[in-house]
Amino acid sequence: GVAPAVHAQAAVRWRMATSFPKSLETLHGAGVKFAETVKALSGGKFEVSVHAAGELMPAFGIVDALSEDTIEMGLTAAYYYTGKDPAFAFSCAVPFGLTAGQNQAWKEHGNGRKLLNELFAKYNFQTLSALNTGTQMGGWYRKEIKSPADFKGLKMRLGGGVFGESMAKLGVVAQNMPAGEVYQALEKGTLDAVEFVGPYDDEKLGYNKVAKYYYYGAWWEGGADLEFFVNNKALAKLSPENQAIVKAAAAVANQDGTSKYLMLNPVSLKRMVGSGTQLKPFPKAVVEAGFKAAQEVYAExxxxxxxxxxxxxxxxxxxxxxxxxxxxxxxPFLQTMASVKI
Amino acid sequence: GVAPAVHAQAAVRWRMATSFPKSLETLHGAGVKFAETVKALSGGKFEVSVHAAGELMPAFGIVDALSEDTIEMGLTAAYYYTGKDPAFAFSCAVPFGLTAGQNQAWKEHGNGRKLLNELFAKYNFQTLSALNTGTQMGGWYRKEIKSPADFKGLKMRLGGGVFGESMAKLGVVAQNMPAGEVYQALEKGTLDAVEFVGPYDDEKLGYNKVAKYYYYGAWWEGGADLEFFVNNKALAKLSPENQAIVKAAAAVANQDGTSKYLMLNPVSLKRMVGSGTQLKPFPKAVVEAGFKAAQEVYAExxxxxxxxxxxxxxxxxxxxxxxxxxxxxxxPFLQTMASVKI
Structure with a gap:
């Protein structure tokens, strides 16, 4: 007979909480891709169960759970937690910040990851990039934005951190709510505007059905980096092989998810514009007001x-x-490509 | 006593040939990063030895070696082999083609990888992205390029494929030689110009010491994708776990190498400009002539x-x-960032 398979390593089981609904196969999907990869790389000896927002904890409960060592990892956006420390925002996206590629370079080869992990160590975790949204859209508005004055009193769901504070300086009344709760609030009119990610996710969440104007030229997210937040103690307990597996699976998810956005966004955009969405650039004065506000927040x-x-x-x-x-x-390459007829 | 470690899997040893000198820790370095990652992920049970150009075969001998099943993998640029089939160029870079991010999306989520692997199957291999150079420079010239006429009779080392054919239409006498042989040829004046990659690699190879003018606005490489060429039979023989390891190690190398270029290029650029390099944009008429020539080559x-x-x-x-x-x-995000003072 055939000898039974020998597994020298004990089975490892981890749990990952995400801040997103299962329906978002981009954001939540990066966790699924990570788990599939860990399983394949370990020959099934290391498994990660992936839990959508609300299953184990609320969407924004991940940092607390990691701090208390009650979970091995999360998949979330660091700027959801700027209430703990405003510097968290640098790990995801800040106004007039980095593109997807630049973010990766700052973290992998500059000082970015090192400096941020020093900060995150106080909360018992470190990060690995999970996927980057690329440059985001400026959001959905029920009324046109013609000048900075149109932001005054606007009730808007938006990302947190320096960006939220900058928008507050422009008069926006920020609402930090999970993406899944926005549709109803916009429909009821308790919310005037929302910025979430870009065409693919926004269409999934139905924002185009409850707001007409879709703005671009968002200065606040040149590329938002979603990250795996990994509990330091859980990571230290892994074998060197499994530690390498965690890092490699994150790279697989990151390559997959970041490029998936580029593939999907233009298709959704064309579909929404075809069914009535009004696509508009922010006026120059709005971008300039945003820059001034952001610089004040950075200085403060x-x-x-x-x-x-x-x-x-x-x-x-x-x-x-x-x-x-x-x-x-x-x-200049992108400018050239925008000018030629292919 | 402690029981000896049990290794259920037999040891696997692969050889990788690269098209680059060891001194290029960007390009050749992606192979080294891949091998380190394979070793870590397999707990040392799978090892890849990495061989620079000339060690096992000449720089451009990789496709022949894969076709003859004499090597498990290579690290090279598909457009070096357009003599076999002009369509090879699409896997690396073509004039007025894709950026690094777009290339990844086309390959991972569009039809790119699938269509290209159908082509490569005739030569017994398939590809995985190893690193992307990002948008390249327009190369080094001993004399200024003021109009398309200045390309006439210019003896230039350049990437192959559609780009080389387009430049030939403009009158360039193309020389397809390994990067390491260029310095001497430029010094002796048997070569008038060279385009290789960008500031970091070009400085390593000393091109700034033998040519004064460094042009940007290269329409031919919005992002060149260097790839691991993996022998199909060798890959099929691996366990599912080791197949997953090969794919994940490529993703790790790709993330590392692509972002390394972004980190290193501006530093080299500043240093070279500080020591006499004249940085110049291609005139608009030159880009237009390049577009016309490329469109003709595509049509042919x-x-x-x-x-x-x-x-x-x-x-x-x-x-x-x-x-x-x-x-x-x-x-628009990059345009905004080029216009604000941070």
């Missing part, structure tokens, strides 16, 4: 919080080089 | 080769959506 936090200042200054030094480089590489 | 191949036509048309349909999307996402 930097004056009060040394940890925020340290990360902010590192980000900007890195970014100045990136802007120099993009001006002679991807930017 | 499409008329003669159905396989080329099929991939070209799929690429362009995908790309038209990507241009639509980039015009309202990353392009």
């Amino acid at each position: 936090h930097s004056a009060k919080e040394p940890a925020f200042k340290k990360i902010y200054e590192d980000l900007r030094a890195f970014q100045r080089d990136q802007i120099l480089w993009s001006r002679i590489s991807e930017l | 191949h499409s008329a003669k080769e159905p396989a080329f036509k099929k991939i070209y048309e799929d690429l362009r349909a995908f790309q038209r959506d990507q241009i639509l999307w980039s015009r309202i996402s990353e392009l």
